[in-house]
Amino acid sequence: ADPTASPPVVPAATDSMTITVDLIDDDVNEATETLTITGAVPGATGLRAANGGDVGYVLNGNRETVDVTDDDAIAVNIAAASGTDVDPTTDGIQVNEGSTVTLTVSLDHASAADAFVTVTLSIGTQANEVGQAANDNSNPDYTVSGLTERTVQVLPGLTQMVSGVEITAGNTSGDITIPIAADRLAEGAETLTVTMGGASVGTGGGAITLGSADRLSLIITANSAAAHAFTLAGSPTSLDEGDAATTFTITRSGPAITSGTTLDVTWTFGAGDTVAADFESSTAPTSGTVQFSASETTKTFTIDPAEDTLAEGGADGGEEFTLTLSEPSTLTEAIKTAEGGVQVVTAPHRVQIVDPDDALVIAIDGTGSIGAAAEDTSSSTRTLTWRISVTGATSTATVNVPFNISGTGITAADYNITGYQSSDTAGEIEIPAGMGGTASNCASCGTVIITVTDDNLIEGDETITLVLETPTGGGGPIGLSAQVVDMDSGMVTTPAGGARPGTITDDESGTVSVARTDTDGFTENEAGAAGTAIFEFTLAGGELSDVATVNFTVMGCGGSNEDCDAAGTEDVEIAVGQTQQTFTITHTADDLNEADETITVTITDIDTTGTVSPSATNGTVTADLADDDELTVTAALGVTQMATADEGDSISFRVTATGAILTGDVTVPFTIGGTGITAGDYDITAPSG
Numbered sequence: 205a206d207p208t209a210s211p212p213v214v215p216a217a218t219d220s221m222t223i224t225v226d227l228i229d230d231d232v233n234e235a236t237e238t239l240t241i242t243g244a245v246p247g248a249t250g251l252r253a254a255n256g257g258d259v260g261y262v263l264n265g266n267r268e269t270v271d272v273t274d275d276d277a278i279a280v281n282i283a284a285a286s287g288t289d290v291d292p293t294t295d296g297i298q299v300n301e302g303s304t305v306t307l308t309v310s311l312d313h314a315s316a317a318d319a320f321v322t323v324t325l326s327i328g329t330q331a332n333e334v335g336q337a338a339n340d341n342s343n344p345d346y347t348v349s350g351l352t353e354r355t356v357q358v359l360p361g362l363t364q365m366v367s368g369v370e371i372t373a374g375n376t377s378g379d380i381t382i383p384i385a386a387d388r389l390a391e392g393a394e395t396l397t398v399t400m401g402g403a404s405v406g407t408g409g410g411a412i413t414l415g416s417a418d419r420l421s422l423i424i425t426a427n428s429a430a431a432h433a434f435t436l437a438g439s440p441t442s443l444d445e446g447d448a449a450t451t452f453t454i455t456r457s458g459p460a461i462t463s464g465t466t467l468d469v470t471w472t473f474g475a476g477d478t479v480a481a482d483f484e485s486s487t488a489p490t491s492g493t494v495q496f497s498a499s500e501t502t503k504t505f506t507i508d509p510a511e512d513t514l515a516e517g518g519a520d521g522g523e524e525f526t527l528t529l530s531e532p533s534t535l536t537e538a539i540k541t542a543e544g545g546v547q548v549v550t551a552p553h554r555v556q557i558v559d560p561d562d563a564l565v566i567a568i569d570g571t572g573s574i575g576a577a578a579e580d581t582s583s584s585t586r587t588l589t590w591r592i593s594v595t596g597a598t599s600t601a602t603v604n605v606p607f608n609i610s611g612t613g614i615t616a617a618d619y620n621i622t623g624y625q626s627s628d629t630a631g632e633i634e635i636p637a638g639m640g641g642t643a644s645n646c647a648s649c650g651t652v653i654i655t656v657t658d659d660n661l662i663e664g665d666e667t668i669t670l671v672l673e674t675p676t677g678g679g680g681p682i683g684l685s686a687q688v689v690d691m692d693s694g695m696v697t698t699p700a701g702g703a704r705p706g707t708i709t710d711d712e713s714g715t716v717s718v719a720r721t722d723t724d725g726f727t728e729n730e731a732g733a734a735g736t737a738i739f740e741f742t743l744a745g746g747e748l749s750d751v752a753t754v755n756f757t758v759m760g761c762g763g764s765n766e767d768c769d770a771a772g773t774e775d776v777e778i779a780v781g782q783t784q785q786t787f788t789i790t791h792t793a794d795d796l797n798e799a800d801e802t803i804t805v806t807i808t809d810i811d812t813t814g815t816v817s818p819s820a821t822n823g824t825v826t827a828d829l830a831d832d833d834e835l836t837v838t839a840a841l842g843v844t845q846m847a848t849a850d851e852g853d854s855i856s857f858r859v860t861a862t863g864a865i866l867t868g869d870v871t872v873p874f875t876i877g878g879t880g881i882t883a884g885d886y887d888i889t890a891p892s893g
Contacts, residue, residue: 225273233410234316235271241631251824276313279415280321280403283308285379296395296421303384304421307398309369309508310377317409322368322401323351323380327394327424345394345424357406366401373406384424398420405597432458434469436527436553445559446511449484450552451504452527460499462543466532467496469548471505472524482516482523482557484508493532509557515564515597515640515680522556529553563681564640565596566605568670576658576707587622588706590670591763592650594640603635611668611705618666618708622653636680636744643885662814663749666708712746713815716754716778717822721786735791737807737827741776742817743783749883752778752812758789760803760826767791767801767829773808791829797864801829833864837872854889 225239270576285306309321327345351367380398398454399419403412439452441682453470461467473489480488494503517523529548540546570592577588578668592605608630609621616629633650652670675682722738741754746755755775761768776785806825807818842856849855859872876886 206745216358216398219383224768225270230276232274232316233276233278233311233313233405233412235408235410236273237273239270239272271506277411277413278311278313278315278319278403278405279413279765280400280416280547281310281312281415282323282398282400282420283417284308284420293336296423298423298425299384300425301686303438305382305384307380307382307420308377308467309371309380309400311371312376314376314416315371315372315405315409317373317406318414319371319403319405319409320352320354320368321371321378321403322366324399324401325382325396326399327396344385346382346384348380348382349379364695367866368401369527373408382422384422394424396424397579398422405488408687408692413663431546432456432461432467433547433549434467434529436471436529437549439527439553439555441553441555442522443507443509443555443557445482445509445557445562447509449506449508450504454494454503454505454529456496456501456503465497465539465543467539467543467546468491468493468532469496469503470530470532472528472530472731473507474528474552476524476526478525478557481512482510484510486510507555511559513562513597514600515562515682515825516600517556517558517680517845517851522558524554524556526552526554530547541588562597563676563683564594564599564603564675564678565683565685566603566672566675567595568672577654577707578655578709578711579658580711580754583711586653586656588656588708590652590706592633592635592652592672595685597680598640599637599677600637601637601677603639603650603675603678603682604632605635605675606630606632606673607648608671608673609667609668614666614873615707617659619654619668620655622655656852658711658713661749662710662712662714662746662747662812662816664710664814666710667705668708669705710814711816713747714743714748714752715806715817715819716752716810717742718745718756718807718825719822720825720827735829736801737789737791739788739789739825739827740788741778741785741807743778744819745816746814748780748782748812748814748816750780750813751780752816754778754785754807755809756787756805756807757809758803758805760801761789761829767794768803789827795833796831796867797829797833797867798833798867803827803829834872835866835869836862839874855886876881 211559223241225241227239237514258374285308297305325346325348350369352370353365353367354370355363355365357363369380382396382398382657387701397419399422400414403414426545434456436452436454438455452471454471472489472491475488478488480486483489489507492505492873494505528550530550531546531548535546550619556739575588577583577586579586594603595794610629621631633651633652635650644742654668671693672684675684689740718739718741720737722736735795741756743752754777755773757773758768759772761770762803769792770787774787776787778785778801787805789805804824806824809818810816837859839857839859842858861870861872876888
């Protein structure tokens with residue numbers, strides 16, 4: 205109903221009312237629509253109070269709008285038209301040559317505007333087909349009607365001509381008619397694919413998308429084969445260099461040729477990546493025509509590959525050429541028709557010339573000695589050179605050989621690579637084309653040269669090794685040998701690890717000296733405390749590259765070194781980056797009366813990387829240990845001895861040692877004297893106890 209025919213009335217004594225508009229659900233695809241409700245301004249005719257007075261207010265903002273969204277989006281599908289004589293299969297729709305197929309593009313909703321569905325057709329040649337290439341315009345497999353061409357914008361400023369089915373507003377389908385050509389070609393089944401690429405509607409239309417059935421395939425079955433078919437199938441596809449002339453056979457299938465008639469076929473040579481030198485007499489084949497008559501079914505021609513020593517054909521070692529059959533101008537349509545049709549397989553017959561013997565072998569050249577290089581900047585031999593040889597064949601393109609450098613104790617700081625360097629320890633060399641095969645060529649072999657860096661590290665002689673990685677290029681098959689080939693003598697050796705080592709001669713060495721650094725006297729004091737002596741070991745010369753263990757002996761601390769806390773053999777470690785280390789010897793205090801001692805510290809050897817030796821002048825140091833335990837000897841009358849004695853009596857004297865512990869016998873000299881005493885007045889009895 206038209207809501208404007210009976211305008212709504214706001215009841216008296218109310219200030220609002222609800223207006224309901226019911227939308228009709230249709231089946232038409234259309235654009236979004238706008239529903240607008242407009243109220244009158246105060247005093248305007250058409251919006252008045254029931255008592256006839258003017259309304260003093262209007263609808264909110266005087267206008268309300270509502271977007272009405274269409275729910276009839278179109279899905280587009282394609283299918284064979286009803287009544288079309290086709291045989292559906294799981295892979296597509298079977299059709300025969302000479303038939304006409306009608307395909308229907310359908311919309312599941314009518315549109316309020318014209319719809320346009322783009323359509324593309326493509327036909328693929330089957331692997332088993334014997335016939336022309338797909339879509340050969342001289343003899344098309346099909347024609348098509350029912351499509352309209354239209355220019356569409358694909359990008360800003362860019363348009364494109366497309367073909368499609370146009371379905372006018374209100375309609376739901378459009379047809380495509382495809383007559384399938386009937387020919388006399390000997391060919392297998394062909395597949396014609398019809399694909400919808402997109403869909404659009406004009407102004408006033410709504411959403412449109414492709415449905416799940418957006419493409420289909422027509423499998424075209426040939427009616428019959430041509431009477432005569434020519435092919436190179438069965439001819440060789442691979443030749444070895446140096447083979448005798450190889451025969452290629454053109455085969456005809458079909459009935460006997462009419463008496464007096466001949467059928468000609470031309471073969472054409474395509475060089476591919478071969479050159480004239482790949483064939484005998486340095487002459488490449490060109491083309492030729494063979495003639496069949498009566499019941500002849502085969503004709504032959506030969507190609508003669510040449511032997512060479514070149515690396516060619518890429519990594520697989522094969523050079524490819526092609527042989528292609530075609531109809532010569534003498535094979536007229538009249539002749540072909542009279543004989544029931546002629547089909548020549550025009551797909552190229554591909555042939556490779558291979559020679560596994562012509563492979564490049566990359567190795568480290570063993571000519572001469574790698575030798576040794578010195579760090580000393582004044583030396584004339586500060587470089588090591590490796591030559592990289594190319595053997596087996598002669599390269600026809602640049603050879604790239606990556607390498608890396610390693611070795612015992614080797615770091616990147618020990619050398620610089622001359623050229624080719626891609627990192628501190630790796631690089632890649634290029635060997636130009638034309639190398640390989642003979643000793644004379646190795647004069648231009650690739651070389652890797654390193655220059656030894658002079659440093660101040662004591663590190664000893666180091667072994668440095670060049671290791672080759674997988675090579676590339678060269679124009680043919682290429683590999684890496686673990687062997688070393690002497691290009692001057694031809695001798696082949698296999699060094700350990702597959703690489704040739706050289707030597708970096710270290711020019712740094714060091715010495716270690718020892719000295720006593722404490723200033724205190726090394727003496728047992730009266731308080732009985734232990735005495736100490738500090739010895740300092742000092743490195744002179746280069747810098748350590750590894751921890752140095754200094755071994756030394758300690759002698760003179762008593763018979764078994766019992767007077768010291770040091771054993772007979774000791775050691776200290778001087779760390780990398782340091783030049784000194786100390787060692788403390790402590791003397792144990794005692795009460796023994798003993799002679800002064802001399803402690804001797806002697807460096808015996810140094811364990812470290814490189815050459816470090818004891819100092820010739822300061823490899824030994826001594827420390828005197830003074831004893832503080834003094835012995836006091838006194839004499840007195842014996843314990844039982846009276847102060848007076850008569851002639852004939854015995855007088856005893858007692859000698860006593862105090863103040864320290866004896867460590868051995870003590871001899872005490874004595875004299876006897878007195879007033880009026882002479883030697884004749886007494887006899888001395890040897891002391892005892």
